[in-house]
Structures are given as C-alpha cells and as structure tokens.
Amino acid sequence: MNKDVLGGVILLIAAGAYYWVTLQIPDSSLADEVGAQGLPRILAFVLAALALLIIVRGLVLARQHRPAVPVDADEEETASPRRAIGFLVIAAGYVIVAPLIGFGPALALLIAAVAMYEGMRPSWRMGAVAVCGAVAFWLLFVGLLGVEQPASRLF
Amino acid sequence: MEDLARALTMLATTPVIPAALAGLVWGIIGGALPGISASITMALILPLTFTLDPVSAVVLLAATYIGAEYGGSIPAILIRTPGTNSAAATVIDGYEMKRQGRAGEALGISLWSGIVGSLFGLTMLILMTEPLSRIALAFTPMSYCALGVLGLSIIASLSDRSLLKGLAAATVGMMVATIGTDPISGVGRFTFGLPELLAGVKPILVMIGLFAVSELLRQSGMRGLDATAEVVRVRLPSFPTMRKIGKAQGIGCVVGTVEGLMPGGGGSIASFFSYNEAKRWSRYPEEFGKGSVEGVAAPETANNTVASAALIPLLSFGIPGSNSAAVLLGGLLIHGLLPGPRLFEQNGDVILGLYVGSFVAIMAQLVVGILILPVCMWLVNRPRPYLAGFILAFVVSGIFTINSSLWDIGFVLSVGFVGYLMRFAGFPFLPAVLGVVLGPLVESNYRRSLLLSGGDHGIFLEDTIAIGFLITAVVFVVWSLAREIRDARTEKRKEATT
Numbered sequence: 001m002n003k004d005v006l007g008g009v010i011l012l013i014a015a016g017a018y019y020w021v022t023l024q025i026p027d028s029s030l031a032d033e034v035g036a037q038g039l040p041r042i043l044a045f046v047l048a049a050l051a052l053l054i055i056v057r058g059l060v061l062a063r064q065h066r067p068a069v070p071v072d073a074d075e076e077e078t079a080s081p082r083r084a085i086g087f088l089v090i091a092a093g094y095v096i097v098a099p100l101i102g103f104g105p106a107l108a109l110l111i112a113a114v115a116m117y118e119g120m121r122p123s124w125r126m127g128a129v130a131v132c133g134a135v136a137f138w139l140l141f142v143g144l145l146g147v148e149q150p151a152s153r154l155f
Numbered sequence: 156m157e158d159l160a161r162a163l164t165m166l167a168t169t170p171v172i173p174a175a176l177a178g179l180v181w182g183i184i185g186g187a188l189p190g191i192s193a194s195i196t197m198a199l200i201l202p203l204t205f206t207l208d209p210v211s212a213v214v215l216l217a218a219t220y221i222g223a224e225y226g227g228s229i230p231a232i233l234i235r236t237p238g239t240n241s242a243a244a245t246v247i248d249g250y251e252m253k254r255q256g257r258a259g260e261a262l263g264i265s266l267w268s269g270i271v272g273s274l275f276g277l278t279m280l281i282l283m284t285e286p287l288s289r290i291a292l293a294f295t296p297m298s299y300c301a302l303g304v305l306g307l308s309i310i311a312s313l314s315d316r317s318l319l320k321g322l323a324a325a326t327v328g329m330m331v332a333t334i335g336t337d338p339i340s341g342v343g344r345f346t347f348g349l350p351e352l353l354a355g356v357k358p359i360l361v362m363i364g365l366f367a368v369s370e371l372l373r374q375s376g377m378r379g380l381d382a383t384a385e386v387v388r389v390r391l392p393s394f395p396t397m398r399k400i401g402k403a404q405g406i407g408c409v410v411g412t413v414e415g416l417m418p419g420g421g422g423s424i425a426s427f428f429s430y431n432e433a434k435r436w437s438r439y440p441e442e443f444g445k446g447s448v449e450g451v452a453a454p455e456t457a458n459n460t461v462a463s464a465a466l467i468p469l470l471s472f473g474i475p476g477s478n479s480a481a482v483l484l485g486g487l488l489i490h491g492l493l494p495g496p497r498l499f500e501q502n503g504d505v506i507l508g509l510y511v512g513s514f515v516a517i518m519a520q521l522v523v524g525i526l527i528l529p530v531c532m533w534l535v536n537r538p539r540p541y542l543a544g545f546i547l548a549f550v551v552s553g554i555f556t557i558n559s560s561l562w563d564i565g566f567v568l569s570v571g572f573v574g575y576l577m578r579f580a581g582f583p584f585l586p587a588v589l590g591v592v593l594g595p596l597v598e599s600n601y602r603r604s605l606l607l608s609g610g611d612h613g614i615f616l617e618d619t620i621a622i623g624f625l626i627t628a629v630v631f632v633v634w635s636l637a638r639e640i641r642d643a644r645t646e647k648r649k650e651a652t653t
Contacts, residue, residue: 003580003581004580004581007320007582014327021345026342028341030339030340030341031339031342032602032605032606033605033606033609034602034605035340036339036340036342036344038602039329039333039598039601040333040344043330046322046326047323047326050319050322051323054317057317057319064647077373077377078575078578078579079372079373079375079376083376084372084572085572086375087372087375088571088572091547091551092565095551095564095568099561107548107551107552110544110547110548110551111541111547111548112544114544114547115538115540115541116540117540118540118544119376120538129541130544137548137549137552141553141556145203145206146206148555150555
C-alpha cells in the first residue's frame with residue numbers, strides 16, 4: 001500500500017467519523033437555514049470525495065510503478081515514525097512531569113532528555129547546559145515577561 | 156507630512172524600536188540556524204506576542220521575518236547549507252565566493268541586497284496596501300465567502316506536489332475550524348465534552364504544531380552539520396560593486412514583489428527565478444556559478460522583497476502570501492485585529508507601527524547584521540542535540556503563556572505529529588493553516604449570505620465580485636490540474652525513453 005492509498009484511506013475514515021459526529025450535533029431553535037451541522041456535513045462529503053480521488057491516484061501510480069510522493073534529488077530526509085514517536089514521548093513527558101516538579105526542573109530534564117535522545121552522551125557538561133538553559137528560560141518567561149509557568153505540586 | 160509626524164511620535168513614545176530590534180536579532184539568529192525557517196522562527200515567538208500590545212506584537216513579528224531572510228544567507232554562504240528555504244539560491248555563488256576567500260564580501264552583498272530588497276518591498280507595501288484594501292469596502296458577505304474560497308483554492312492549487320492533497324489539507328483545516336461553539340446558534344460542535352474545546356482551536360496552536368513541532372520530529376536523529384562555520388568579517392560592497400549588482404537587485408525587486416503578491420509564492424521561488432533572470436540579463440553571465448556578485452545579489456534582494464510584499468494581500472484582504480505571512484496573520488488575530496479596510500480605519504496605529512517598525516528593522520539590519528554574525532556562527536556550530544532540546548523547551552514554554560494550559564501543549568504536540576505524518580505523505584501545510592484561519596470567515600459569511608436570501612444559493616450569482624472570485628478559484632484549480640496532468644505525462648515520456 002503506497003503513501004497515497006494509505007493517506008487516502010485515513011482521510012476517508014476521518015471524513016466518515018467527522019460526518020458521524022455531525023449527526024450528534026443537536027438542533028437549535030436559534031439555528032439558521034444551514035444550521036450548526038450544515039457546513040461540517042459539506043466538508044465531510046468534500047473530504048470523502050478528495051480521499052477517494054487520492055486513493056485512485058495512488059493505485060494508478062502504483063500500477064505504473066511510480067512513487068506516490070515523488071523523490072527529488074534534493075528531497076529532505078525525514079526521521080522514521082518510530083524515531084518521531086520517541087521524541088514525542090519525551091515531549092509528552094514534560095506535560096506530565098511539569099506540574100509535579102515545576103517548570104524549571106522539568107525544563108532542565110526535557111533539555112537533557114532530548115539531547116540524550118538525539119545522541120549526546122550523558123555528562124556533567126550536558127547537565128550544566130540543561131540547567132543553564134532552564135534558568136535562562138525561567139529568566140525570560142517568568143522574570144522578564146512576567147508570564148506564569150507550571151508550578152510544582154510536590155514542593 | 157501628518158503621517159510623518161505621527162510616525163516620529165510613534166517612534167518616540169511607543170516600544171516600536173525595542174520590538175523592531177528584538178525581532179530583528181531573533182529573526183537573524185533563527186534564520187541562521189539550518190532547519191529553522193522564517194515561519195518557524197516567527198511561530199516560536201508567536202506566544203510571546205500575547206504579552207505585548209498590538210503594535211509591538213506586529214512589529215516584533217514583522218522584524219523577525221525581515222531578519223530571518225538575511226539570517227538564512229549566513230550558513231548558505233559559509234557552510235553551503237541554507238538557513239531558510241529562500242536562501243537556497245544564494246548557496247550557488249555565495250559558497251563559491253567563500254571558497255575563493257571572499258566570504259566577507261559575499262555576506263556584505265547579501266546584507267546590502269537584503270536592505271535594498273526590504274526597502275523596496277516596504278515601499279510597495281505602503282503604496283499598494285491601502286488602495287487595495289479599499290476595494291474590500293465594496294465586499295458583501297457573499298464576496299467575503301467567495302474570497303475565502305478563492306484564497307484556499309489558490310494556495311491549494313499552488314501546492315508543490317498535488318492539487319488533491321492541497322485541497323484535502325485545506326478541507327481538514329476548515330474542519331478543525333468548526334470545533335467549538337457554533338457562532339449563530341451557540342451549539343457545541345466536536346467538543347466531546349471537553350471545556351478546553353468550547354472556545355474552538357486557536358490558529359496559533361495549529362501553526363506552532365505544524366511548522367515548529369513537526370520539523371523537530373522530522374529532524375530527530377539526523378546528523379548535525381558536516382561543516383564548521385568559521386567566523387568572518389562582513390565587508391560591505393564598494394561603490395563599483397554596488398553599480399555592478401544594481402541591475403540584479405532591480406530584477407530581484409520586481410520578481411520579489413510579483414511573487415510576494417501571489418498567495419503561496421514565497422521566497423524560494425522568487426530567489427531562484429530572480430537568479431535565473433539576473434543571469435540572463437547580466438553582462439557577465441559566465442561568472443554565474445563561479446562566485447558572481449550578481450548571483451548573490453539577485454536572490455537575496457528577491458527574498459527580502461518578498462518578506463514585505465507578501466504582507467500586501469494579507470493586510471488588504473486577509474489572504475497570507477506565504478507561511479510567514481500566515482504566522483503574522485496569527486499575530487493579528489491574537490489581538491483581535493482583522494485584516495482588510497477596517498484595520499486601516501479602526502487600527503491605523505497598528506498599520507503605521509508596522510511600517511515604522513519595519514523601516515527601523517531594515518535600517519538597523521546594517522549594523523545588527525554585522526555585529527550579530529559571531530553569535531550566529533557560535534549557535535550554528537552548537538551540537539544539534541542541544542539545539543533540538545532548546546527549541547522544544549522554547550515551544551513548550553511559549554505555548555503555556557497563551558492560556559496557562561498544559562492541555563494546549565499536548566494539543567500542539569498532537570498537531571505536530573499530524574504535521575509529521577502530513578510531510579511523510581506529501582501533504583502541504585499552508586492550505587491546512589489557511590483552512591483553520593479562513594474557515595470561520597467562509598462559514599460565517601456563507602450563512603450570513605443565506606440568511607439574507609432566505610436560503611437561496613442564487614444570491615452568490617447575483618454578486619459580481621463573488622462570481623469573479625469563484626470563477627477565478629475554478630480557473631486556478633483547473634489550471635493546476637492541467638499542469639499536474641501535463642507534468643505526469645512528461646515524466647512518463649521521460650521514463651519511456653530512458
């Protein structure tokens with residue numbers, strides 16, 4: 001299954017799910033001719049039609065043994081999905097940890113975790129960079145801009 | 156004269172100068188980091204604009220855009236790696252000049268051409284925007300709806316790879332825009348009982364997710380730069396050199412203005428196009444590719460002209476001409492400012508501030524561009540893992556400033572992953588972003604039109620401007636489809652002969 005077919009199938013499912021949710025939107029006595037469901041249903045049909053065309057295009061390209069996404073000489077590299085998910089998990093970890101230990105420590109951990117994930121070896125220097133980075137961001141956001149950041153629940 | 160007096164007063168009494176300088180510095184630094192485009196550089200500071208007044212916010216973003224276009228040329232010249240897409244053409248002769256020991260000269264030409272291009276673009280912005288926006292005074296709800304459809308169609312049809320994918324991305328963007336409370340009946344849509352979704356999805360969260368986070372995901376695990384940039388001193392061009400590059404700069408100015416006006420045009424197309432035209436019209440075409448000063452001047456002038464010219468359709472009609480202009484639109488929306496003629500009537504100080512701030516940023520670039528070079532090179536030479544960590548830290552910190560909500564961070568990360576999948580599958584971002592931004596405009600005016608006509612869709616055919624926009628949208632879509640079919644047939648013929 002090439003990328004176009006897979007993408008088209010995902011979009012078709014999304015269009016179907018979106019349409020199904022529009023059926024749950026309640027009617028209102030304040031509604032106009034179109035209603036709250038009107039444009040969403042039109043969009044669902046448009047997306048479904050485009051998804052089908054993308055699937056057909058993908059199948060035609062596959063039959064002609066051509067790639068769905070053209071590969072150019074200067075095509076940018078892309079990390080594998082597994083790699084990207086790993087990065088995302090680290091970032092999501094910040095969301096979980098920040099309200100527990102506070103902005104500063106969570107940010108230092110985030111910088112260190114990302115650096116290690118991207119290939120840096122753990123070292124005192126890396127720790128120092130992470131801590132200095134967290135301090136710098138605290139000074140910028142909390143100190144200079146006066147913007148609230150997650151506070152610690154534990155201490 | 157009155158406007159000049161107001162401008163001078165604004166300079167003296169408002170934080171325009173600090174905002175312009177801060178944006179310029181940030182833009183040059185961001186643009187100099189390979190992998191961080193102008194739009195990402197702007198998206199990263201977008202949350203910070205929440206804490207600023209509207210004038211400072213707009214000036215900060217505009218100055219960032221201006222700075223990033225110059226910043227992108229620094230690694231392009233020194234290490235053959237463009238910092239931004241629009242600096243890709245600068246690599247051709249810029250890096251060659253560096254190899255010949257003329258890196259300082261190349262950077263000086265880039266800086267000077269950037270100033271020339273930016274000033275020309277700003278002049279076009281000032282001269283063209285308000286007259287064009289007055290056309291919008293004649294717009295009815297039908298016209299606005301059709302304008303939104305036209306904007307989405309143009310952007311989708313100018314998508315790199317596929318019209319279908321561009322249209323699909325735009326449709327998904329509009330679907331995201333329907334999340335929240337229905338503006339007419341007050342009924343909740345697609346909220347799934349989550350209070351965080353009742354107010355809808357802020358376009359800024361989508362922009363940061365698609366532009367910044369997806370790029371971090373895409374680059375994860377990649378090797379850093381192979382080359383190390385040495386620090387050099389910028390040498391501004393001599394008068395004979397300025398004369399020699401004059402024609403190339405003129406070509407860059409014209410091409411940059413035309414490309415900037417076209418929604419979806421962007422700096423990279425303008426820079427390559429102007430490079431080709433400068434070579435065609437040059438008295439020394441044989442020098443191109445071998446360290447030609449014109450080969451640096453033309454693309455750099457063009458991409459800096461685009462930075463201002465792309466704001467013309469944005470401020471006149473609310474249709475961004477580029478990814479970066481889309482981010483600037485996000486900045487305007489954050490402060491409740493809607494582009495168009497009303498912006499000039501009700502928020503003239505914001506427009507004046509934008510012009511004044513841009514001028515300050517352009518003139519300051521002459522000094523800042525030289526002074527900040529060592530800082531840029533230090534950052535470019537930092538290990539990529541640290542840069543990735545710091546950028547992600549900037550993203551999560553910035554997002555929290557919007558609503559003090561960790562949920563927003565989770566949402567942005569999810570959008571970032573969707574953006575990563577979109578890249579994987581070849582779906583463009585800009586139509587999706589525009590769908591989120593223009594979706595409410597299209598829906599509200601569509602429904603307003605039908606309220607006026609009692610449900611009769613024929614009202615769209617009674618409005619001349621709306622018909623014109625809709626026909627133009629169809630023309631763009633058909634033209635794009637024909638181009639795709641023609642390209643596919645050409646490719647098939649090439650494969651058959653090899």
